[in-house]
Each structure stands twice: as C-alpha cells, then as structure tokens.
Amino acid sequence: VEGIPDEGTFEGIPKIRHIASDSVGPRIKDKVVIVTGANSPNGIGRASAHQFAHNGAKAVYICDFDDSHLATHKREIESLYPGVDVHVRQFDAADEKALTAVIDEAVAKYGRLDIFFANAGISGQQKMFTETDGDGFMKTMKVNALGPFLAAKHAAPAMKLTSEAKPYPGGSIICTASVAGLRSNAGSTDYSASKAAVVSIAQTVSYQLAGTGIRINAICPGLIETGMTQAVFDHARKRGTQRKIGQLNPTQRGAVADEVARVALFLGSDESSYVNGQAWAVCGGLSAGHPVVP
Ligand code: NAD
Secondary structure: OOOOOOOOEEOOEEOOOOOOOOOOOOOOOOOEEEEEOOOOOOOHHHHHHHHHHHOOOOEEEEEEOOOOOHHHHHHHHHHHOOOOEEEEEEOOOOOHHHHHHHHHHHHHHHOOOOEEEEOOOOOOOOOOHHHOOHHHHHHHHHHHHHHHHHHHHHHHHHHHHHHOOOOOOOOEEEEEOOHHHOOOOOOOHHHHHHHHHHHHHHHHHHHHOOOOOOEEEEEEEOOEOOOOOHHHHHHHHHHOOHHHHHHOOOOOOOEOHHHHHHHHHHHHOHHHOOOOOOEEEEOOOHHHOOOOOO
C-alpha cells in the first residue's frame, strides 16, 4: 500500500506497518482541534473537548453561539490537562464568515488544523409533520445540516496544509448526525431530515476528498442525557419510567456524553485511519433492530 511506511523486518519477517504514529502514548498528540456546540454542561461537545485535551491535543477551540459556560470550561480543561491551549469562540455554527474566521485563526496560529468536530445542533420542532412550519424546518436544516456542510467545506482546505506534507493519515472531519438520520423517528421530521442530510454529506464528501488523506465521518448518537434530552430523562425519572428508556435498546439504558466523546476521539485520531464516509451509530444497539412491543 503506497504511502504507509515500511518498518523493516524482524528475523526476516516484515514488521507490521503502522499508520498511526501515536498508537502508543497520547492518541492525538499535538493535533489542533475545533469543536462546535461545546457550551452545554452535559453536552457531547464539552465532553469531547475534554477527551481531545486529555489525549494530547496541542490546542482545542471550544465554540458555541451560547458562551455562558465556555470560559469556565476553558479554565477547567486547562487545569486538568496542563499544556493544552484552550480557546473560546462565540459564533453561530451556520455562520460561514465566523466559521472560516476561526479556521483561519487556528491555521495562522498553529500552522495546521487536524480535527473539526461539527457537533452543534438543535432538536427541531418535535411536532407532527402537519404542524411543522416551513420556516422552522429551514432553521433546523440550517443549524444541523448546513453547519456541518460549511465546516467540511472550509476545514478540508485548511487540513490539506498538513495532509499534503504527509498524506497518510491526514485531517479528520467529524459531524454529529443521529440515529434519527438512519431510521424513522416518530419525533420530528425536520430533525430527522437534517440528520439524514448530515449522513449524506459525510458519505458524499468522503468521495470528493478522495486521495487527500482527509477523512470525514458522521456520529449517530442514540439517546444521550444532555441539554437536548434533559426533559425526557427528567420526565422519566419523575414518573419512575427510566426502565422504558432502557428497553428501547439492547444495552438497556441511556448514555452520558462521554460515551459519544470517546468515539469522536477515535474518529479524530489516526487509529481510525481507514474509517471514512461512515455513519457511526453510538446508540446502545438501538439502530440494530427494533424494540419488542408487548
Ligand atoms: P446539547 O443541547 O446539550 O448541546 C448542543 C450545543 O449546541 C449547545 O451548547 C448549543 O448551545 C449549541 N448550539 C445549538 N445551536 C447552535 C448554533 N447555531 N451554533 C453554535 N452552537 C449551537 O445537546 P447534545 O446532545 O450535546 O447535542 C450535540 C449534538 O448531538 C447535536 O448535533 C444533537 O443533534 C446530536 N444528538 C444528540 C442526541 C442526544 O440524545 N442527546 C442524539 C442524537 C444526536
């Protein structure tokens, strides 16, 4: 395979050819990372910023249009993982100008961008399709689908700066979709459509990036206890029906954000060098089948 270093031999037998330079030690050593949707205290973005910092990132940009907790998150991450630079940026993830500004800034400061985690999202209208209005539909599409599209569009050229020097492995773009983008979801047509679009963007862009060394994947979470779903979990706790949430999937429970963040870390790292254009379900098995209704 071209581009993967030959490691020589051991007693005449070819050594295993490694693609990940950091398979021992910090998993994303010295990488420069941008994460959107990082403000929510129990959200996937904040948990991922922690995983990236914990695993050797040189710099992590934590971004959100709501910056109420970002400064606190920065102080916490820097105190837990000395050596990482944390930058706070407040902007709308679907604002192309603001998005390119933060990418340009990262490249100007560090000379590289390695991981873009386009994670910001909203839950949509959560109404019957007959009650869903067109403007609201487009708003959901704008944040959930246009945001990751713009991230890919502008992160990839910035990543080529590093990928051209060393084609394998190159940068990694990760977008948060949802199991709602893979299978029908009775909840919300605008949300499901926007997340299906994210899966399609990852699939299509992976082919358009062919040969650059840059990868793009979508993560499809199931039911994770975050700001977005807090009301569902709180309601279930109040009514003592948490077990019903668990019955939706074979792992028999909901999840915390860190369980998704660990997959984002894997997809951002060189360990996933041959994972490209995929929709990764992180859903306790929800998308593997369907719950048996008694
Ligand atoms: P969350 O509400 O806790 O976090 C979402 C964050 O995105 C918030 O901090 C919010 O301020 C930010 N955000 C929203 N719109 C934005 C915009 N236009 N620009 C910048 N930031 C914006 O929810 P979460 O569960 O951590 O959500 C993260 C991603 O995971 C979302 O894309 C969501 O659709 C997806 N997801 C979540 C679940 C779940 O069960 N929680 C399931 C499937 C997919």
